[in-house]
Amino acid sequence: MSVSSGATVPPFDQVGVAIAPGTDLVVRVPGIVLVVAVEATATPAPAVRLGGWAAAPVASPPAVPVGDRRVGELVDLCRRVSAAGSRAPGRRLHEELRGWLASHSEPPSFAVAGATEDGLAIGLAGRGVAEVPDLGLRLTPQDGERLPDGTAFLDRLVDWPPAPLRLTAGAPLEMAPHPLADLMAGTVPGAAAVLTPAPSPAPDAPSHPASVRLPSPAAVPAGPDPAAAGTAMPPVAGTGVPPVPPASLAASAPHEQGPAAQARGPHAASGPDVVVPPPVALPPPLRAVSLSAPSEAEPPRPPLPIVSTEQPPAALVREPEDTRPRAKGFLCENGHLNDPRLPFCALCGVRVVQQSGVLVEGVRPPLGxxxxxxxxxxxxxxxxxxxxxxxxxxxxxxxxxxxxxxxxxxxxxxxxxxxxxxxxxxxxxxxxxxxxxxxxxxxxxxxxxxxxxxxxxxxxxxxxxxxxxxxxxxxxxxxxx
CATH class of the missing domain: 2.60.200.20 (Tumour Suppressor Smad4)
Known part of the structure; x- marks a missing residue:
């Protein structure tokens, strides 16, 4: 099976969406972000008299948004397409938008972005704009086509830009988005929506070493290793490798300074509760023995196996009922089968001998x-x-x-x-x-x-x-x- 190089796209629902202050409407539902223009009008406040309340100063009432039916239909369309269950509703959104625009004249200005399997689906109408300011990229409805009623509409599939994407519907940008304003879901007023890639996974990464080496069963030490103070390797399932115990606290304790420490010697522990064991007396080395001198009778030993070049290494021996996966590769000097692309053995770490250049088939070891x-x-x-x-x-x-x-x-x-x-x-x-x-x-x-x-x-x-x-x-x- 071939592996696609473009099999990943930024996760749309994990992308941050910052909101710039404004009077338009920003809608975010799973897989879709919409910015649609909203008209506003001034409505006089009704004259109300209630007992105990003083009259307010006469002032012009603030503008209130007009309840445009077409804006509500467009928002409902995006919610309906999102609720269909696909994680990449961009293509379906384009089909629904074209059908909706064909039945509505003078639609509101809007800019919408929907996730696709390999990028984004952008839709623009009226004064809608999609741009990447950091890269100097910009799309407007004039870059698209004219609908039968004369409305300019852009319908395009694009790649995810490696910089923030800004969607606007024509409202002036009087202030940049607040760094803490991040719309996760819902509908809020705003002049623009800025889509920023998801944060780095480094803060949530597992607390494991950046590189792990599979130890050989013969290379695992039987006791604590002072060079690996405070670390422990968990056992690997199915390999028979025992866990390496952590080093003692004395090995990881800070070195003590001063005359008192020098008096106790370089191997003294810094804490009062740590007891240094006495040195172990090693036996003296054996003296040379003359080969001609008589010696005690040695018990007979079993004969050594006869090894010939025709006998394959253990990794190449196939048992009658062995169903383990097999692969072709190169052997190291210890008989371990390896990926032919690797210069070192994955089990013992020695350089793989590839002088013959002949691949051999054997039981494939674990791949990580x-x-x-x-x-x-x-x-x-x-x-x-x-x-x-x-x-x-x-x-x-x-x-x-x-x-x-x-x-x-x-x-x-x-x-x-x-x-x-x-x-x-x-x-x-x-x-x-x-x-x-x-x-x-x-x-x-x-x-x-x-x-x-x-x-x-x-x-x-x-x-x-x-x-x-x-x-x-x-x-x-x-x-x-």
Whole structure:
């Protein structure tokens, strides 16, 4: 399956919408932002006499908005299209707008933006304007076409700009949007709506190291490592790697200064409750023994196995009922099978020998880790279905996919939310049509991006994935490729 390079778009409903003060109307519903012009008129206040109330000074009454029926119909149209349930209602919004404009002469000025699968759908009429001031981009109804009644109307699909997008319906901009004014949903007065990309995922990222290396079972120390003070690696499911215990407090305590510390020596602990164990006496080294001198009889040892070049390494041996996935790659000097694109072994870290240039087939090792925000770690050695009820899927029941339960107290995770597929040596993520979408952010990205349902993307080392309020990071040993 090919992986689309444009399988992500900014998440429309996570984009901030700032409001500039004004008299027009700004409407935000899921997937749509509308700015529509509102006429205003002055209405004299009625003369009312009540006991105990003094007369107010005579002053001109403030302008009040006119209840235009066409404005209400346009707002209802946007709400109806949004309520249809699609996370990308832009194309349907254009169809509904054309039908509505065909039956109305002299529509109100408006500017509307709707989310599509790969960008934005812009609609402009009257004095409506869509512009990106930071990039010098601007669209008006005159850039579009003329309707049968002579109304200028622009209907265009555009890419998401990498800068704030401003929608106006003709009202003068007397003040810039307040930095704290962010419309999440609803209808408010305003002269403009400014759409700004979502914030960086860095503040909500899991508190895991930026790079994780899968240790070899033979390389895991049996006790605390003073060089890794205060850290602990959780066990990896299915690999038999035991957890590394955290270093002692004495190793991470600050060094004490002063003559008292020098008197106790460089290895003394700084706290009064820490007791330094006495040094262990090591046995003296063995003296050289003459080869001709008689020695005690040594018990017989089992014969060493005969190794020939025709015997394959253990990674290449296929058991009669071995159903583990296999792949072609290069072997390191320790017999570990590796992705041919990697210069170092993913298990032991030694350089992969590629002198022969011949790919060999063997059991494919795990292709990385999922590090969840609650500390859980999942080793990627099979295809997974993620969700709050993945076991209901027929592919899980048949064993084609392995279930991965993701519990979200906010209800933002669907029953069958997303799939993680292992295709060759690549890890692929696919949104299976979840209700709230799947967000991704490569390492160092300034904002989240939303997956297009059904379109797979490659997971890269350090990429963060968000489903509802839950989040995990994909990591690969030795930095991936």
């Amino acid at each position: 880790l999922l590090l969840f925000d609650n500390g859980a770690t999942v080793s990627l050695d099979a295809d997974y279905l993620l969700g709050r009820e993945p076991e209901i899927d027929d592919r899980v029941r048949s064993g084609q996919l392995r279930p991965l339960l993701v519990v979200d107290q906010t209800g933002g995770v669907s029953r069958r939310h997303a799939e993680i597929r292992l295709e060759g040596w690549d890890v692929v993520l696919v949104d299976t049509g979840s209700a709230n979408g799947t967000l991704v952010a490569p390492r160092g990205a300034p904002a989240w991006s939303s997956l297009v349902p059904g379109q797979p993307i490659h997971l890269l080392p350090g990429m963060a994935v968000r489903m509802g309020s839950r989040q995990f990071v994909f990591e690969f040993p030795h930095g991936g490729h």
